[in-house]
Amino acid sequence: MKNIDILMAGVGGQGTILASNILTEVGLELKYNVKKSEVHGMAQRGGTVESHVRWGDEVHAPLIEQGYADYLIGFEMLETARWPSYIKKGAPVIINSYQIPPPSVNLGKAKYPSKEEIESILTAAGGKVIWVEGTKIAEELGNPAAAGVVLLGVVSNMLGGDEGIWQKVIQSLVPERFLELNRKAFQAGRALEVA
Amino acid sequence: MKKMMTGNEAIAYGAYLNGVRIGAAYPGTPSTEIMEEFAKYEGVYAEWSPNEKVALDTGTGAAYAGARAMVSMKHVGVNVASDSLFYGVYTGLKGGLLIISADDPGMHSSQNEQDNRNYARFAKIPMLEPSDSQEAKDFVGIALEMSETFDTPVMLRTVTRIAHSSAPVEIGDETPPAAPAEPPLYDRNPQKFVMVPAYARGRHVVVEERIKKLAEYAESTPINRIEPGDDNVGIIAAGAVYQYAREVFPKATFLKLGMIYPLPEKLLRQFASQVKTVVVIEELDPFFEGQIRNMGIEVRGKDIFPIVGEFSPGLIRERSAAAGLIPASEGLAEAEAASTSTAELPIRPPMLCPGCGHRGMFHVFRESGALVLGDIGCYTLGSAPPLSAMHTTGCMGASIGVAHGIAKAGMKDRVIAVIGDSTFFHSGIHPLINVLYNQSNVTVVIADNSVTAMTGHQQHPGTGITLQEKTTNAVDLEKLVRSIGFDKVDIADPYDLDGLAEVLEDHLGSGKPSVLIVRRPCVLYTREKNEPPHVDVELCSNCGTCLDLGCSPIGQAEDHVVIDPILCNGCGLCIQVCPSEAIVR
Structure with a gap:
């Protein structure tokens, strides 16, 4: 029995919920048992968001255990760095090179960790860090909100499932007026060469 | 065919399929989506009531009129509705009345983490607790049947991790029963429905007899079941915690409770006799543990697991290893993980949205x-x-x-x-x-x-x-x-x-x-959004006045502030507070 546990972290408003819905439906298409759990705290925008997606033959808990995440997908740099304890040794950590400084940083009371610091936190936990210019790519496609789907494009190459399945799921979940944007964002991510 | 549904969506679907025609609620995390989803089904009436008490009176009235009704709220909403809960228990109803209490262990979005299982015992009503979306859907039907058979409101308790987790639900070709072709005439029965002391005294006797009958029912309902396994440790669990415990104890014997009040005493005794050690794993209060101990059954529980906060599979693994229920080595990954320090990272508290x-x-x-x-x-x-x-x-x-x-x-x-x-x-x-x-x-x-x-x-x-x-x-x-x-x-x-x-x-x-x-x-x-202003770096004195607005797009560069145009909503407050007139559109 092999489970695939995917943890996502970001900031409210970044589209983590759409991304986790896409992963959930793709898991079903690939004939896995799937569970998903997400916590979006009090804030509509600007708070921490985490989402757990689990694929497997048999999945009981909707939550991933510490040390068991096969993938960590980070929509924002600092939020990604909060989850090293969940990474399984050698797990890819796909990280959007995008910063949203929290209030303490804006007020000068704390320092936003550098890219190197974040990478070393995640590497020390056994993660294989992959930086993706998701927000930049999505912005070039017309809307930075599609950054999450760029990241999914990158992960899709590792998770398997042919592009048709992913695109079908995206079509079923994304409103018509944003469909073209998200299709392109997915393709852009999928086409990226990552180490 | 299977469809992914959150616990909340599954409850709404179950309510629709089981002929609930009236729904009332006040929004509250993590319960809100139940009524939002239910409202979309054809042929149902659903409302946002001004508060949970009004919602419960509405549901009670609908059930008095013979309709099946559902009222949903977050755990603290039950406090608001509790006066109405208690009279409905005495009067009983006519149609089925299902009350959903969505609890929030861990307080993801609440002011407390009260354990609403206590309400079942307090109000003397049956309570069910699903452990995934499929059960959430199925238990709605069971609860409504129970409500009508025993003439009592029934409470279904969920927690955030059921309400907001998605899992597959079997979608068949079931359809809801047809609504009555003609409105019935109200059945006037003051002895049952007017709770003046003279009548209420009689109804209290009914309540006590009813809860005894429900305890008998709990012995045989298939939603309380023993899952055979290794007889060293026998685990009693319900809801989301059952699923976490299953991850940690794949081979143990389980008593999986779907009906969590009243408890099945004979079944508990039978279970205890089958295993060497009985362990109750439950979030928040020792609700099962106390009652089981009162039956004279030796049990472990809160000596191992905390009373405060939300559980997770990792927490159960760590505590179980520390207590010797599983090999100590199995707890190591968790302990090692916990030692990974992220304490120095700046926190990101929830904050008002840009433009708020x-x-x-x-x-x-x-x-x-x-x-x-x-x-x-x-x-x-x-x-x-x-x-x-x-x-x-x-x-x-x-x-x-x-x-x-x-x-x-x-x-x-x-x-x-x-x-x-x-x-x-x-x-x-x-x-x-x-x-x-x-x-x-x-x-x-x-x-x-x-x-x-x-x-x-x-x-x-x-x-x-x-x-x-x-x-x-x-x-x-x-x-x-x-x-x-x-x-x-x-x-x-x-x-x-x-x-x-x-x-x-x-x-x-x-x-x-x-x-x-x-x-x-x-x-x-x-969806109003205005043009984001920008900072004239020549004029900005970096005094920090605008930063005191606590607006996430406004950040600090080396010697001036910056405004992230992606996040900014263009409300213009920062323009008004800047003493140097450095923020301009």
Whole structure:
């Protein structure tokens, strides 16, 4: 029995919920048992968001255990760095090179960790860090909100499932007026060469 | 065919399939989506009631009329509805009445983590708890049957990890039963439905007999089941925690409880006799453990697992290893993981959204120096730094009463009560009447963003639209408070900082009870977005005044501030506060 546990972290408003819905439906298409759990705290925008997606033959808990995440997908740099304890040794950590400084940083009371610091936190936990210019790519496609789907494009190459399945799921979940944007964002991510 | 559904979606689906025709709720995390989803089904009536008590009276009335009804609320909503819960238990009903209590262990979005399983014992009603979406759907049907068979309200308890987790649900070709072709005539029966003492005394006897019969039922219902396994450790668990425990103890013997009150004593004894050690794994209170111990069964539980906070598979693994229930080595990964330190990372507390009207209001409150007694809603975030302009928050509607009490106790501080529009309709009107009736020097501010924002933009009595998207009468806040008798009532815009400050000073200095409606519709709901301003780095003195607005797009560069145009909503507050006129459009 092999489970695939995917943890996502970001900031409210970044589209983590759409991304986790896409992963959930793709898991079903690939004939896995799937569970998903997400916590979006009090804030509509600007708070921490985490989402757990689990694929497997048999999945009981909707939550991933510490040390068991096969993938960590980070929509924002600092939020990604909060989850090293969940990474399984050698797990890819796909990280959007995008910063949203929290209030303490804006007020000068704390320092936003550098890219190197974040990478070393995640590497020390056994993660294989992959930086993706998701927000930049999505912005070039017309809307930075599609950054999450760029990241999914990158992960899709590792998770398997042919592009048709992913695109079908995206079509079923994304409103018509944003469909073209998200299709392109997915393709852009999928086409990226990552180490 | 299987479809992914959250627990909330599955409850709504189960209610529809089982012929629930009337639904009522007040939004509250993590319960909100139950009624939102139910409202979409054909042939049902669903409403946002002003509060949970009104919702439960509505559901009770519908069940008195013979319809199946569902009322949903978050755990603290049951506190609001509890007076109505207790009479319904005595009268019984006619149609099935299902009450959903969505608990929030870990307080992801709540003021406490009360364990509402205690309500079942307190009110003497049966309670079911699903452990995934499929059970959430199935248990709705079982609960409604039980409600009608035993003539009692039935409570279904979920937690955040069931309500907001998605799992597959079998979708068949079931269809709901048809509604009665003609409205029936009401069955008038005062001995059963008029709870004056003479009748209520008789009904109490019925309640006690009923709960005994339900305990018998609990012995044989298939939703309480022994899952055979290794006989060293026998685990008793329910709900989400059952699923976590299954991850940690794949081979143990389980007593999986779907009906969590009343407990099946014979089944518990049989289970205890089959295993060497009985362990109860339950979040929050020792609800099972205490009752089982009272039966004289030896059991472990809270000596191993905490009473505070939300559980996870990892927590259960670590505590079980420490207690010797599983090999110590299995707990190592967890212990090692816990030692990975991320403590130095700056935290990211929830904060008001860019463009939020509450920000300008709290800025003006802070500048006024007044004491601000707060309430439940997005605006609770005004208590956090750097705004730091709210000094109490307790429960829905508490702000005005607390302000009244503080004013009566006599403080030097000038006193503001701040309450949102939806919260005001929920439970702000009675304390507002009290401020006028008993005359306290309180300025009541209604922070009107014209929607129930925090739970995801639900309608309320002031919006003029119902849950099922019908146009209706909108209660006019200004007319309402004037009709109570307030003569000092004003409306101000929180985007106009000077204007708001001026009218607030006028109210605070008036020496009498007054109402100030601070109105700015939620920008996430209206989708209003203005052109983001930018910083003229030559003029910026890096004084930090704009940063004190606590607005996430405004950040610090080397020697000046910057505004992230992706995050900025263009409200222009920073332009108004900048002393150097360095922020420009």
